Amino acid sequence: MTLRVTNTAKTYPDGTKALLPTELSVAKGEIVSLxxxxxxxxxxxxxxxxxxxxxxxxxxxxxGNDNVTSLPVERRKVGMVFQSYALFPNMSVRANVGYGLKxxxxxxxxxxxxxxxVLELCxxxxxxxxxxxxxxxxxxxxxxxxxxxxxRPRMLLLDEPLSALDAALREALRDELAMLLREFHxxxxxxTHDQDEAMAIADRxxxxxxxxxxxxxxxxxLYRNPNSPFVAGFVGNAMRLEGKVAGSTLHxxxxxxxxxxxxxxxxxxxxxxxxxxDTEGPLNGKVESVTFFGTHYRVGISGxxxxxxxxxxxxxxxxxxxxxxxxxxxxEALMLLPEGAEI
Amino acid sequence: xxxxxTKLLQLIVTLSACAFLLIPTIMSVMAGLTANYFKGISSGxxxxxxxxxxxxxxxxxxxxxxxxxxxxxxxxxVGLPAAYGLARHPGWLSRLLEExxxxxxxxxxxxxxxxxxxxxxxxxxFRASWAFILVGHVLYTLPFMVRSIxxxxxxxxxxxxxxxxxxxxxxxxxxxxxxxxxxxMPGILAGALTVVTLSIGEFNITWMLHTPYLKxxxxxxxxxxxxxxxEVASAxxxxxxxxxxxxxxxxxxxxxxxxxxxx
Ligand SMILES: Nc1ncnc2c1ncn2[C@@H]1O[C@H](COP(=O)(O)OP(=O)(O)OP(=O)(O)O)[C@@H](O)[C@H]1O
Ligand SMILES: [Mg+2]
Numbered sequence: 001m002t003l004r005v006t007n008t009a010k011t012y013p014d015g016t017k018a019l020l021p022t023e024l025s026v027a028k029g030e031i032v033s034l035x036x037x038x039x040x041x042x043x044x045x046x047x048x049x050x051x052x053x054x055x056x057x058x059x060x061x062x063x064g065n066d067n068v069t070s071l072p073v074e075r076r077k078v079g080m081v082f083q084s085y086a087l088f089p090n091m092s093v094r095a096n097v098g099y100g101l102k103x104x105x106x107x108x109x110x111x112x113x114x115x116x117x118v119l120e121l122c123x124x125x126x127x128x129x130x131x132x133x134x135x136x137x138x139x140x141x142x143x144x145x146x147x148x149x150x151x152r153p154r155m156l157l158l159d160e161p162l163s164a165l166d167a168a169l170r171e172a173l174r175d176e177l178a179m180l181l182r183e184f185h186x187x188x189x190x191x192t193h194d195q196d197e198a199m200a201i202a203d204r205x206x207x208x209x210x211x212x213x214x215x216x217x218x219x220x221x222l223y224r225n226p227n228s229p230f231v232a233g234f235v236g237n238a239m240r241l242e243g244k245v246a247g248s249t250l251h252x253x254x255x256x257x258x259x260x261x262x263x264x265x266x267x268x269x270x271x272x273x274x275x276x277x278d279t280e281g282p283l284n285g286k287v288e289s290v291t292f293f294g295t296h297y298r299v300g301i302s303g304x305x306x307x308x309x310x311x312x313x314x315x316x317x318x319x320x321x322x323x324x325x326x327x328x329x330x331x332e333a334l335m336l337l338p339e340g341a342e343i
Numbered sequence: 344x345x346x347x348x349t350k351l352l353q354l355i356v357t358l359s360a361c362a363f364l365l366i367p368t369i370m371s372v373m374a375g376l377t378a379n380y381f382k383g384i385s386s387g388x389x390x391x392x393x394x395x396x397x398x399x400x401x402x403x404x405x406x407x408x409x410x411x412x413x414x415x416x417x418x419x420x421v422g423l424p425a426a427y428g429l430a431r432h433p434g435w436l437s438r439l440l441e442e443x444x445x446x447x448x449x450x451x452x453x454x455x456x457x458x459x460x461x462x463x464x465x466x467x468x469f470r471a472s473w474a475f476i477l478v479g480h481v482l483y484t485l486p487f488m489v490r491s492i493x494x495x496x497x498x499x500x501x502x503x504x505x506x507x508x509x510x511x512x513x514x515x516x517x518x519x520x521x522x523x524x525x526x527x528m529p530g531i532l533a534g535a536l537t538v539v540t541l542s543i544g545e546f547n548i549t550w551m552l553h554t555p556y557l558k559x560x561x562x563x564x565x566x567x568x569x570x571x572x573x574e575v576a577s578a579x580x581x582x583x584x585x586x587x588x589x590x591x592x593x594x595x596x597x598x599x600x601x602x603x604x605x606x
Binding site: 050052072073074075077078079080082084086087088089090099100103104147148151 | 499500503504506507508509510511512513514517521522525526528
C-alpha cells in the first residue's frame with residue numbers, strides 16, 4: 001500500500017508547532033526512515049500517520065485510495081512498534097502476539113497457526129509461554145515487532161525501535177531488523193535519530209529539522225548531495241571549511257584549495273574521511289590530537305582554518321601530536337552549498 | 344554489652360506494647376466464653392453466650408454482610424471508572440477531584456451522617472431503608488477504592504499500553520476490558536478488601552443513620568454492651584473478631600501485593 005501525506009501539520013494545544021505543513025509519500029513495500037535531531041517532530045508525524053494524534057485542519061492522509069484522515073487508530077490497520085514496546089504485562093508472549101488477531105475475530109485455530117508462524121519468523125518459539133517481564137530487552141523488541149506484524153497490517157510504523165537497547169545489542173539488532181523488514185515485504189516507516197541506523201535499514205531517508213522534512217532521498221543521495229548545511233552536517237558529519245571563496249579557489253589560513261566549479265556565493269563543506277594526510281598536499285597544519293578507533297585514527301589538525309579540521313587516517317603509523325603535516329582534499333569531495341541555506 | 348542492652352530494651356517495649364493490646368482482647372474473649380464472669384473461669388467454659396448472640400443478633404450480622412457486599416458493588420461500579428478517568432487525564436482538575444472524593448476521610452463521620460439526615464431525613468421510605476445506610480458507607484469507603492486503584496494505574500504507562508491495543512484494532516471498551524481491568528486487578532483487590540472491612544466495622548455514620556430495625560454488627564455490639572449481660576456482649580466481640588480478622592489478614596496480603604506491583 002502506498003502512503004500519501006499532504007499538507008499535514010500539527011499544533012499542540014499549548015501552541016507548540018511540532019510539525020509544519022509537510023508532504024511525504026511512501027511507495028508500496030518501501031522502507032522509509034524519518035531521521036532528525038531530538039524534538040524535530042518525527043514522533044509527531046509518525047503518530048499522525050498511525051492515527052494516534054489528530055493533525056491540524058487541512059491535513060490529509062491517504063492509504064492507497066482511502067482517505068483515512070478522520071479514521072481512529074483502531075480502524076487504520078497499521079502495525080505500531082513503540083519506543084517502550086508497550087507489551088501487555090498481563091499477557092504471555094503468545095497472547096501478546098495473538099491479541100491483534102483476536103480483535104479481528106479470527107477462528108481460534110487460525111489464530112494459533114498464525115501466531116506460531118510469526119513466532120517462528122521472529123525466533124521466539126521458545127519464549128511463547130513466558131511472561132513479558134521475564135524477557136530481555138532484545139527479546140521484548142522482537143515480541144513487539146511480532147505483535148505488530150501478526151495481524152498483517154497495511155503498514156508498519158516503528159518509533160525508535162532500538163533506542164531502549166544498549167549500544168552493542170543495538171548494532172546487532174539493527175541488521176536483524178533490516179532483514180526482517182525486508183522479509184515481511186511490508187511498507188514501513190521508522191523513526192530514529194541515529195544516522196547509521198537510518199542508513200542501514202532504510203531504502204529512503206527523510207531528514208527532518210524543526211518540524212520540516214528538509215530532504216528526502218536514498219542514503220547515498222543524502223550523503224553525496226546534501227541540499228543544506230544541516231543535512232550535510234547531520235548525515236555524515238560534514239565540516240564547513242571556513243575560508244574565502246574567489247572564483248574556483250578557496251583561500252584558507254593553511255593554503256589554497258581548488259574547487260570543482262565556481263564557488264561564488266557558496267559555503268564549502270567536507271567530510272573527515274575525504275581529508276587526506278598527504279606529503280604532496282597544498283594545505284599545511286599542525287597535529288593537535290590523535291585518537292585511535294581500532295580501524296582508523298581521528299586526527300585533529302589546526303592552522304588550516306580557525307576551527308580544528310578533522311581527518312581520518314587509516315594507515316599504520318599515524319602522525320604524532322605537534323608534528324606539522326600536509327593535507328590534500330580532492331575537488332570532487334568538496335560540497336558547495338549556497339550561502340544562507342541554513343535550516 | 345551496650346548493644347545487647349538496647350536489644351533487651353527493645354524486646355521489653357515490644358512485649359509490653361503487645362501485652363497492652365492483647366490482654367484486653369483475651370480478657371474480652373474469655374469473658375464471652377465463661378459461664379459466669381464474676382465468679383471467674385472456675386465457673387466453667389461455655390458456648391451458651393455465643394449461641395445467644397446468634398439468636399439475638401443474627402439479623403445484624405447478615406445486614407452487615409449484605410451492606411458490605413452492596414457497598415463493594417457500588418464502590419466498584421463508581422470507583423473503577425473514576426480511578427481510570429483520573430489516571431488517564433492527569434492535571435490539576437484531576438487532583439482537585441481526587442481530593443474532593445477523599446473529603447469524607449477528613450470530615451468526621453458524625454458530620455457526614457448529619458448532612459445526610461438533613462438532606463434526606465424527610466424522605467421517609469428512603470430514610471428507613473438499608474439503602475440510606477449504604478449511602479453513608481459508600482461515601483466513606485469510596486476514597487479507599489479509588490486511591491487503591493489509582494496507585495496501581497499510576498505506576499504503569501497506561502496511555503501507551505492502550506495505544507498499543509488500539510493499534511491492534513481494540514475498541515475503547517475492549518481496551519478497558521483487556522488492558523485496564525487486568526492491570527488494575529491488584530489495586531481492585533486491595534481496594535475491595537479494604538471497602539468490605541471498613542464497611543463491616545463502620546460505627547460512627549451507621550450509628551447516626553440506623554433505625555431500631557436496622558442494626559449493623561458494630562451498632563448491635565454497642566447495643567449489647569449497653570443492654571445485655573457482660574458475657575453476651577463479650578461473646579459478641581468474639582463473633583465480630585471471627586468475622587473481621589480473616590478479612591483484615593486478606594487485606595494485608597492484598598495491599599502488600601498491590602504495592603509490589605507499583606514498584
Ligand atoms: N503533547 C504535547 N504537547 C505539547 N508539545 C508537544 C507534545 N508532544 C510533543 N511536543 C513538542 O513537539 C515537538 C516535537 O516533538 P516530537 O516528539 O515529535 O519530537 P521527536 O522528533 O520525536 O523527538 P525525539 O527524538 O526526542 O523523540 C517538541 O518540541 C515537543 O516538545
Ligand atoms: Mg520521538
